[in-house]
Amino acid sequence: MDIQIYDHTDQEPAENLSLIQNVLNFAGDYLKLASNTEMSVTLMHNDEIQQINKTYRQVDRATDVISFAIEDDADEDPIILDEELAEEIAPNIGDLMVSVDKVKEQAEYLGHSYQRELGFLCVHGFLHLNGYDHMKPEDQKIMFPLQKEILNAYGLKK
Numbered sequence: 001m002d003i004q005i006y007d008h009t010d011q012e013p014a015e016n017l018s019l020i021q022n023v024l025n026f027a028g029d030y031l032k033l034a035s036n037t038e039m040s041v042t043l044m045h046n047d048e049i050q051q052i053n054k055t056y057r058q059v060d061r062a063t064d065v066i067s068f069a070i071e072d073d074a075d076e077d078p079i080i081l082d083e084e085l086a087e088e089i090a091p092n093i094g095d096l097m098v099s100v101d102k103v104k105e106q107a108e109y110l111g112h113s114y115q116r117e118l119g120f121l122c123v124h125g126f127l128h129l130n131g132y133d134h135m136k137p138e139d140q141k142i143m144f145p146l147q148k149e150i151l152n153a154y155g156l157k158k
Contacts, residue, residue, distance in 0.1 A: 001028040002090065004040040009100050012043050016118060023119045026154045027126050036090040039129060041122060046101040064102035065121040067128035069094040096125040112158055119156040123147050 003024050005017050020041055028037055046062035054060045056068075070092050098121050107117035124147055132143040151157065 001025050001033065002036060002038045004038075006040065006042040008042060008044040008048060012100060016115065019115055019119060020122050023122055023151075023154055023156065024126055027123050027150050030150050030153065031130060033093075033130075034091055038090050038092040039094060039096070039126075041096045041098060043098050043100050046099050049097055049099040049102075052097055062099055062102060064099055064106060065125040066097040067094060067125040068097075069129045069131070093129040096122065096129070098122065098125070110158075116151075116156050116158065119154070120147070120151060123150050 001024060003021055005020055007017065024039070024041070049066065050060065050062040052066055053063050056066070098118070100118075103114060103117045103121060107114045110117065127143055127147055132139070132146065134140040134143045
């Protein structure tokens with residue numbers, strides 16, 4: 001996958017940036033996504049993610065991760081491309097915003113490593129970008145075991 005990582009904190013160690021890259025590539029392979037799939041991850045502090053949460057979700061508080069999926073609009077006329085051109089265009093699944101402050105808070109609260117929480121939030125948001133949700137119990141029964149499977153297979157066990 002082509003994963004762009006933006007560190008708005010300018011403080012995240014290189015090994016954590018590598019972890020994000022590696023765990024998301026692993027998750028992409030696990031879901032059998034095209035190897036040229038694109039996405040981005042932006043690391044930020046609580047104040048920045050709170051503004052995004054307020055603007056786009058009308059919730060005026062910091063959150064741990066926000067996913068902005070790029071979805072086809074069913075109301076729009078589809079763009080028809082020949083097969084060869086369609087294969088050349090990389091699918092972009094969207095953008096993740098992650099609060100490093102929440103990663104630290106939640107890791108301490110849950111009693112596991114910062115890296116485990118960072119990986120968890122990235123995989124959780126990644127699954128949202130791929131259409132998974134947990135708002136209904138029947139959706140939770142699909143998404144939560146899948147994220148645990150991916151994290152365990154990668155080696156980020158609780």
